[in-house]
Amino acid sequence: MRVKRYVVDSMPDALQKIRTDLGKDAVILNTKEIRTGGFLGLFGKKKIEVIAAMDASNSNSGAGAQQRVAPTQHQPQRVQPAMNQLQPNKAQAHMSDFPEVPDVFASAVSAKEPVAVKVAIETPAMPAYAPVPQQSYSPVSVHAPNRTIQKDDHLIEELKQMKEMMRKLTQAADATKLPEPLQKIEQRLYDQEVDPLLVRQIIDETLADFELADEPVTDESARQLVRAKLGQVFNSAANKQISPDTRVVHFVGPTGVGKTTTIAKLAAEQVLKYQRKVGFITSDTYRIAAIEQLKTYATILNVPLEVVFSPQDLSKAFHHLEDCDVIFMDTAGRNFRNEMYVSELNSLLKTQGNSETILVLSLTTKYRDMKAITNNFNKFKLDKVIFTKMDETDSYGAIVNVVHEFSLQLSYVTNGQSVPDDITELNEWQIIDLLLEEPRT
Numbered sequence: 001m002r003v004k005r006y007v008v009d010s011m012p013d014a015l016q017k018i019r020t021d022l023g024k025d026a027v028i029l030n031t032k033e034i035r036t037g038g039f040l041g042l043f044g045k046k047k048i049e050v051i052a053a054m055d056a057s058n059s060n061s062g063a064g065a066q067q068r069v070a071p072t073q074h075q076p077q078r079v080q081p082a083m084n085q086l087q088p089n090k091a092q093a094h095m096s097d098f099p100e101v102p103d104v105f106a107s108a109v110s111a112k113e114p115v116a117v118k119v120a121i122e123t124p125a126m127p128a129y130a131p132v133p134q135q136s137y138s139p140v141s142v143h144a145p146n147r148t149i150q151k152d153d154h155l156i157e158e159l160k161q162m163k164e165m166m167r168k169l170t171q172a173a174d175a176t177k178l179p180e181p182l183q184k185i186e187q188r189l190y191d192q193e194v195d196p197l198l199v200r201q202i203i204d205e206t207l208a209d210f211e212l213a214d215e216p217v218t219d220e221s222a223r224q225l226v227r228a229k230l231g232q233v234f235n236s237a238a239n240k241q242i243s244p245d246t247r248v249v250h251f252v253g254p255t256g257v258g259k260t261t262t263i264a265k266l267a268a269e270q271v272l273k274y275q276r277k278v279g280f281i282t283s284d285t286y287r288i289a290a291i292e293q294l295k296t297y298a299t300i301l302n303v304p305l306e307v308v309f310s311p312q313d314l315s316k317a318f319h320h321l322e323d324c325d326v327i328f329m330d331t332a333g334r335n336f337r338n339e340m341y342v343s344e345l346n347s348l349l350k351t352q353g354n355s356e357t358i359l360v361l362s363l364t365t366k367y368r369d370m371k372a373i374t375n376n377f378n379k380f381k382l383d384k385v386i387f388t389k390m391d392e393t394d395s396y397g398a399i400v401n402v403v404h405e406f407s408l409q410l411s412y413v414t415n416g417q418s419v420p421d422d423i424t425e426l427n428e429w430q431i432i433d434l435l436l437e438e439p440r441t
Contacts (some may be wrong), residue, residue: 001053003051003052005051007049007050008048022053027054035047173223182206182222185436186203192396193398198400205229209225222407226436231429242270247327248318250355250357252331254373257365258389262388263328265419266423268420269423278327279304279305279327279328280328280330281308282305282329294330303324359373359377360384362387363398367401373400385408387414389414396434397435411425412424412425
């Protein structure tokens with residue numbers, strides 16, 4: 001039997017030293033918290049005294065625990081010499097900072113009962129610790145729990161929760177699965193870039209109508225009902241044409257949407273169809289040949305043209321055109337994010353008498369930009385919207401989105417560059433039919 005005493009800072013240090021010196025089969029017999037150093041017992045550092053033992057026969061053979069215990073029972077006198085090493089003499093006691101180590105086997109040897117040693121050797125997995133008044137250490141504190149196992153358990157629990165959530169989502173999707181005719185229409189509206197929220201609202205209302213009527217959902221019935229829902233988005237009763245009472249019509253919009261060409265088409269309609277006297281005002285002095293372009297149309301239609309370079313010139317231009325029935329004012333197409341341009345345009349739109357402000361948008365513009373443009377120009381109290389370049393696209397969802405989000409009145413749509421032919425009043429039912437028709441292969 002080998003018995004050693006260790007004075008360490010922590011139990012992990014003691015375990016490492018015991019395993020290095022005595023091996024993995026060593027047994028801790030006693031632990032105690034002590035203080036070392038200091039002055040007259042004060043200001044000492046906390047240490048842990050650990051007494052461990054190792055059966056000498058355990059390192060020489062691989063026999064079972066019962067075979068290792070038997071020699072100890074017949075030869076208890078071997079324990080006493082080993083324990084005598086733990087008893088320092090009096091001279092050493094005066095020179096050492098450590099307290100005297102008690103003889104933990106004294107009673108067992110005197111009574112010829114080495115039961116404590118037997119139990120300690122037979123149960124190395126569960127060492128018997130002597131109670132310490134200051135602090136006791138249990139096997140749990142010595143052998144810390146495996147953090148990896150805890151993490152794995154936490155991960156497994158999260159996976160279970162995700163699996164349960166996916167199961168509920170799948171059940172909800174199955175419960176709300178649309179009939180095939182409505183699925184086709186929904187996908188077609190998405191392909192036409194109609195606002196997803198509006199699409200979802202129309203489809204939900206249509207499905208609720210079918211459930212209320214308790215009727216089967218067919219392709220034709222679904223199409224007709226969705227067509228009626230889309231028709232409610234537009235204000236069909238309002239006048240799309242330029243009102244006879246309107247004195248001045250302002251055309252605003254970003255660059256490159258075809259404002260000047262659209263003005264020429266509408267002016268030709270007013271002159272040739274309604275026999276009204278038309279006048280032109282242009283403030284587009286930034287674009288090269290912009291004035292010449294409108295002057296060419298004015299010459300063809302035999303209408304007067306006034307050019308303004310600043311808001312101060314506007315009253316003079318109106319005075320020259322006072323005998324005209326309607327005045328079309330062309331504004332410069334510039335960056336709508338430019339605050340200086342916005343402020344200048346706002347001053348140009350302040351006119352006397354009845355007026356309309358018409359926003360000109362190109363259908364080839366993606367709706368994200370179209371929305372930003374409309375939102376910026378909407379501060380000028382827009383009345384109507386004209387869409388251009390319809391012949392250059394097959395996506396018409398932006399028309400529905402603009403009308404629904406900004407409550408603008410539809411006016412005209414252009415489908416070519418020919419003046420004055422390629423312009424017509426926008427028919428919302430035609431647009432709806434284009435939205436719902438099957439894509440061409």
